[in-house]
Amino acid sequence: MMADSVSVEVVGLPYCTTCQKAVAYLEERGVAIQNFRDVKTQPLSRAEVEELARKVGGAEKLFSKRAMKYRKMGLHEQQLSEDDLLRHMTEEYTFITRPVIVRGDRATAGFSAKRVDELVG
Secondary structure (H helix, E strand, O other): OOOOOOEEEEEEOOOOHHHHHHHHHHHHOOOEEEEEEEOOOOOOOHHHHHHHHHHHOOHHHHEOOOOHHHHHOOHHHOOOOHHHHHHHHHHOHHHEOOOEEEEOOEEEEOOOHHHHHHHHO
């Protein structure tokens, strides 16, 4: 069991199955979810996207190449700079890898039990 004092913020979509899995996983471990931010109804500002990117270890780690628009917009054929990635994630929430689990100054993007354990352990 984790210490009672561990709490996180989750950034994602309520109907996203990966986000639901992550929330269930956190709850099983007794981790309090302080806030669930729905990026569709509460879009992230550019500053917030930059902050999340910094916490997960860079825009590359936060950016989702699985987003349907990634290929539609032809982004897979472009060399995207850090600035491009941040701009796309700010303009289009589906480019943000879900969920982002934030604990203080660190965060992990996408659900991986191992990475979540490292974050909250």
